[in-house]
């Protein structure tokens with residue numbers, strides 16, 4: 551198993567891509583290089599993109615002694631600029647593109663990145679640490695209404711009022727700077743109305759962290775911008791494969807694919823998304839919510 555990230559739905563996604571020797575593919579979310587490596591093994595050429603310098607460094611180091619790496623072009627960028635990136639890298643036309651969304655195990659497991667409510671670290675959550683505002687900024691600067699909207703919309707938390715009030719009260723006294731500080735404010739707020747299990751507290755903290763991560767990285771907007779660019783780069787019969795991990799992402803994928811089909815660009819191959827097998831979930835709990843959708847260009 552790769553220590554950086556265990557790929558999810560790899561066999562299924564690769565099965566749909568039907569990689570052919572000498573053909574070109576885009577891996578828009580390089581991560582630990584799991585998908586890219588499989589495409590390379592099958593003789594494909596790959597443009598691998600990631601916004602996170604750590605992922606880029608890891609894959610460069612991992613593949614440096616492998617001959618197949620000559621067929622891998624790596625670019626550190628945000629996939630929202632996919633069309634431009636592909637053009638500059640000479641990948642204007644490809645036979646497949648894959649997005650394996652969200653964060654890698656490395657990002658979640660590295661406390662310093664601030665993605666996990668279970669590990670103490672700075673409230674960062676940026677995939678690209680050179681750009682944009684971090685989660686600490688949003689937690690300490692956003693107004694009450696904005697925080698409420700954020701937690702409701704991106705965290706799908708029905709009742710964020712008490713959490714917002716607790717955050718605002720706490721930050722008046724002292725800025726909230728770490729993941730542990732935020733988790734304890736959330737736990738205090740949701741525990742106010744009686745006893746609540748650790749499981750429930752964790753579930754709520756998870757939703758709040760999801761909301762912040764989506765906002766910090768502009769995840770939904772970037773995805774909606776990238777998918778039409780990906781379809782535009784596909785050759786006839788080229789395949790777009792997207793693995794998503796929560797319903798907000800999946801809705802964007804589903805709606806985008808429907809729009810592509812309506813516009814006559816091709817057909818949706820997966821009327822229902824492909825889910826991981828029970829065996830994959832038992833080996834990797836992070837696979838649990840994964841959904842794979844496939845679109846094929848006309």
Ligand SMILES: C[S@@+](CC[C@H](N)C(=O)[O-])C[C@H]1O[C@@H](n2cnc3c(N)ncnc32)[C@H](O)[C@@H]1O
Nearest residue numbers: 557579581582583584585600601602628629650
């Ligand atoms: C789930 S991991 C991909 C794992 C990879 N498929 C593998 O098998 O090793 C997702 C990766 O996508 C990157 N990522 C997420 N959003 C991105 C974006 N908008 N632009 C570029 N990279 C992004 C993250 O930094 C992370 O490394």
